[in-house]
Amino acid sequence: MLNRVVLVGRLTKDPELRYTPSGVAVANFTLAVNRPFSNQQGDREADFINCVVWRKPAENVANFLTKGSLAGVDGRVQTRSYDNNEGRRVYVTEIVAESVQFLEPRNSQNNQQNSGSQSNNNYAQGGYAPNQNDNRGQQQGGYKDDPFANDGKPIDISDDDLPF
Amino acid sequence: MLNRVVLVGRLTKDPELRYTPSGVAVANFTLAVNRPFSNQQGDREADFINCVVWRKPAENVANFLTKGSLAGVDGRVQTRSYDNNEGRRVYVTEIVAESVQFLEPRNSQNNQQNSGSQSNNNYAQGGYAPNQNDNRGQQQGGYKDDPFANDGKPIDISDDDLPF
Amino acid sequence: MLNRVVLVGRLTKDPELRYTPSGVAVANFTLAVNRPFSNQQGDREADFINCVVWRKPAENVANFLTKGSLAGVDGRVQTRSYDNNEGRRVYVTEIVAESVQFLEPRNSQNNQQNSGSQSNNNYAQGGYAPNQNDNRGQQQGGYKDDPFANDGKPIDISDDDLPF
Amino acid sequence: MLNRVVLVGRLTKDPELRYTPSGVAVANFTLAVNRPFSNQQGDREADFINCVVWRKPAENVANFLTKGSLAGVDGRVQTRSYDNNEGRRVYVTEIVAESVQFLEPRNSQNNQQNSGSQSNNNYAQGGYAPNQNDNRGQQQGGYKDDPFANDGKPIDISDDDLPF
DNA sequence: TTTT
C-alpha cells in the first residue's frame, strides 16, 4: 500500500554503521527537520526523525555524512517493536530510507576530507543499488534493545529487520 | 524544511476524537499499511502507523471512518516526548495528517449509516479548511501520558501540540 | 535528486498496453485527480495526469484497471521531448509510476470479471518486481509521435524511454 | 484526492515573477532534477520540471533564487490547457509549489547580494503564508499563450489559474 | 494493542 516519506534535514550526530551477522550494512541516523511554523511561544521547533538505511547506501551515508550535514531522504515509514531489558514491549516508528541525497557541498565545513571529488558535481547521491556484493564488515553481541539507545556498542541486528 | 508523508491503509480501530481545553478537535487513529514485500518467512507484514489530525478534518475522520476503513493521509512526520507515570521520558513519532481522504465507498460494509449522501460522489474528502469556528466540545482531566495509551478516558491535550 | 510523486485518482479511459521492440511492456493511462478546493465559479475541478508504467506492473495495470477504476500511484515526474509530424518539438511531462495500487474492490462495478480472487484480499498491488522474464509481446511500426496521441495504432517505443 | 510532489533540483534560469490583474504574485521556474540512474549510453540525464508558485512565496522565490540555485519544492501536479496562437489546444502539466525551500547557503556563489542575513540560519524557507496583503505589483497585456514561452514580456495571467 |  502507498507509504512514502520525503525529508530534508540535518544529521543530529554522526551516523552509526553496523553489520548484520550475515554481513549486511545498516546505518542509523537522526534528521532534525525544522518546522515551517512557529509554536505559541513564537519559536521554531524541529522534528527529530530516526532513519535507517541498508546496504550500499548505508555505507555511503557513513562515509559522506557527519553531524550537521544537510541530507534528503526518500523512503517509507516503518514500525517495529522489541522487548526492552525490563521486559516491556517498546514500539518504534522510523523511516527506512530507500535513497539518501547529500545536499552539503563536498567542500563545505567539516566535509573537507571528502574533497577528492571524482565528479564535476559537488553533491553526491546515495541511491539504492540492488546488486552488490557486500559482506566484509561483521559484528555481533548481546544486544536486545533499541539500536538508537546503543551508540557504538556491539549489537546483533537480525536480518529480519531487512526491509526487503 | 521538506517533510512530507503520504499513506494509504486501513484503520486498526475506530478513531478517537477529543478536544483541547480551548475546544480544538483532535482525532487519533492508527493506519495498518501493508508492506509491498514479504519477509523471510514469506509473510506479508504491515506497518501500524499512528496518525493525528486536528480541527474540522478531525471531526470528519471521527464521523466517516471506523475500524477497517480504507483511508489516505497526506501530512508530516512529527516527533514529541512526554514523561510517563514512571517518570521516564518517552519519545513518540507520529504522522500529523493535513488531509485525510476516505477511500471506502460510502455504501460499503459498516458504513451503511452514512449513506445519506449529500454529494453525487461516494467518496468524501477530509481536507484542511483553515477558517472555521469550532469550539463546542470541551474536555479536561488529569492526563499526563501518551494519548495512544488512554482510550476514551478524560484527557487534557495541550494546545501546544497544535501543529500550526 | 529527490523526485517523488504520489497520486490517487480514477482512470479516464482503459489503460493502453504496448511492448517495445525488445519486448518490454509499457502501459499508459491518465488519472483524473479531483482538486481539494473549488475554483472561483465554485466548481470542483480535476487534474488529468498522464502516467506511464513499465514491465510487470504495466501488465497488471492492463489486466486489473479499466476506465473509472480508483488507483494510487507512487512514482517520479519525468520530462521528455519529441518532434511531432510538423517538425515541431513537443515537451511532455508525465509520471513514471514505480508502483500502482488498485483501490477498487475486486467485486465492484465493471471489475466483475476479476472476481476469481486468489487472495483473501479484495485489493491487489501492482508493485515493481525487478527480476522477471517478459518478452512475449512484440510490436513495431512507423511511430514518430506522442504515444498519448496514438491510441491503439501500432507504435515503436524506443527502449531509450526505459526509466532504468 | 491525494496529489503530492516533492522535488529537489536546480533552477535552469532565473525565476520569472509576474502579477495577475488583481495584483497576485506568480513566479515560474524550471527545476533540473538529476535522475538517479543512467541511460543506456551510460549518461546521467535530468528532468526539467516546470513549477509555479503563488503569492508571498512567489516573491521569495524571485528574491532568493537565481539560475543554478538548489531548491526543494513541496506541491501538487496540475494540468491546464490553453489555445495557442495557431488556434491549437496545448496541454500543460506543471507543479504548483505550495512551499519552496532554499537549499543554497546564502553566502554561496552568485547569491552574495543576499548576505544581509536576518536569521542565524543560512538557509531560508519560502513557506505558504495564508494571510498577507499583497497588491503592489500590477501587470497586464495581450497575452494568450504559454507563460513558459513568454519570458519577460507583459502578460495577462487570469486569476482563474489561482490554485485556491 | 492492530487492518483487509
Place this chain on the structure above:
DNA sequence: TTTT
C-alpha cells in the same frame, strides 16, 4: 480527449 477526460474520472466518480
